[in-house]
Amino acid sequence: MPDRNRRITLAARPEGPPRATDFELVEAPVPRPGPGQLLSRTIYLSLDPYMRGRMNQSVGYAPTVDIGGVMVGGTVARVVESNLGGYQAGDFILCSNGWQDYGLSDGTGVRKLDPAAAPISTAVGVLGMPGHTAYVGLLDIGQPQPGETVVVSAASGAVGAVVGQIARIKGCRVVGVAGAREKCDYVTRELGFDACVSRFDEAFPDALRAACPDGIDVYFENAGGAVFEAVLPLLNTHARIPICGRIANYNQTEPPPGPNLVPRVMGLTLVRRLTFRGFIIFDHMDREPDFLRDVGAWIRSGELVYKEDVVDGLEQAVPAFQGLLQGKNFGKLLVRVSDDPTR
Numbered sequence: 001m002p003d004r005n006r007r008i009t010l011a012a013r014p015e016g017p018p019r020a021t022d023f024e025l026v027e028a029p030v031p032r033p034g035p036g037q038l039l040s041r042t043i044y045l046s047l048d049p050y051m052r053g054r055m056n057q058s059v060g061y062a063p064t065v066d067i068g069g070v071m072v073g074g075t076v077a078r079v080v081e082s083n084l085g086g087y088q089a090g091d092f093i094l095c096s097n098g099w100q101d102y103g104l105s106d107g108t109g110v111r112k113l114d115p116a117a118a119p120i121s122t123a124v125g126v127l128g129m130p131g132h133t134a135y136v137g138l139l140d141i142g143q144p145q146p147g148e149t150v151v152v153s154a155a156s157g158a159v160g161a162v163v164g165q166i167a168r169i170k171g172c173r174v175v176g177v178a179g180a181r182e183k184c185d186y187v188t189r190e191l192g193f194d195a196c197v198s199r200f201d202e203a204f205p206d207a208l209r210a211a212c213p214d215g216i217d218v219y220f221e222n223a224g225g226a227v228f229e230a231v232l233p234l235l236n237t238h239a240r241i242p243i244c245g246r247i248a249n250y251n252q253t254e255p256p257p258g259p260n261l262v263p264r265v266m267g268l269t270l271v272r273r274l275t276f277r278g279f280i281i282f283d284h285m286d287r288e289p290d291f292l293r294d295v296g297a298w299i300r301s302g303e304l305v306y307k308e309d310v311v312d313g314l315e316q317a318v319p320a321f322q323g324l325l326q327g328k329n330f331g332k333l334l335v336r337v338s339d340d341p342t343r
């Protein structure tokens with residue numbers, strides 16, 4: 001039996017970008033599963049932008065992490081010991097151990113994984129919550145039609161890459177917005193988008209306009225901030241804007257400088273009959289079987305590809321997470337907390 005459990009806890013609520021001192025790496029004994037519980041060892045920890053919100057005093061739609069509490073997170077793990085029917089030692093599972101080596105579960109939200117069906121890491125990526133978010137946000141909320149122009153921000157990331165590829169499969173003209181030039185190249189060459197514009201380009205709004213000669217019918221919002229401001233004037237009459245995330249604002253402590261854009265946004269929403277709709281993926285679990293069926297088939301046929309950015313070691317979770325909020329990840333960000341015996 002293992003004897004120690006490394007855990008990364010929340011030491012302080014960040015003001016602005018999280019600092020290393022906002023986290024603490026602590027050790028605790030490995031817990032033993034009680035009746036109806038299983039103990040699992042984390043293999044992959046998913047790092048996701050929503051975790052920044054959970055570090056705040058209030059999130060609004062989900063519980064926050066307490067000071068001293070283990071950072072939350074989706075994980076792929078292997079069962080070490082089980083007192084829970086249907087699970088036995090050695091099983092691979094999707095669970096929520098958070099930022100730690102070992103976790104207990106009563107089975108809530110746990111799914112068994114078949115390593116023969118897909119690489120187990122995909123259960124927190126393209127075949128997990130981010131892929132599901134892309135599928136629901138684009139198809140159900142964005143409702144793209146063949147020939148329409150779809151724009152997605154954070155285009156090379158876990159959600160954005162799936163959004164753009166589904167839009168391509170559905171016959172749309174697809175334009176990505178990403179940061180680094182190598183990400184933009186990947187988005188057009190590997191993911192098959194029609195164009196990708198760097199948000200770092202000095203002439204970014206003009207470049208986006210040039211890439212969208214027929215305007216924008218669906219804007220899948222992951223970024224907010226300056227990207228949204230460049231998209232806004234290009235939105236066509238009856239455009240749909242699924243509001244998935246606004247990562248540009250997550251570290252902000254006060255409103256950005258500049259003019260108040262509310263009257264402009266309301267005015268354009270009215271005259272162009274725009275539909276903005278926010279969504280949280282947990283409200284759409286009924287679509288999970290459809291998502292797994294369709295995206296699974298597109299991966300098997302080679303129509304949809306994915307990229308993972310894997311860092312090794314639990315102690316790397318903090319710098320990797322800080323990097324995620326600065327655009328340093330390239331693909332779905334994962335921490336390999338222990339060896340993946342299926343690879």
Ligand code: NDP
Binds near residue numbers: 129155156160199325
């Ligand atoms: P990604 O893998 O895309 O990583 C985040 C990316 O955001 C970075 O790589 C960077 O890409 C981009 N980014 C970072 N800072 C900024 C900035 N200041 N301005 C613009 N872009 C920035 O993350 P995910 O795919 O996991 O998440 C994408 C979005 O989806 C997030 O906003 C997240 O909160 C949201 N989300 C929402 C869900 C929901 O239920 N509503 C569920 C899951 C995710 P680059 O540098 O290339 O622009």
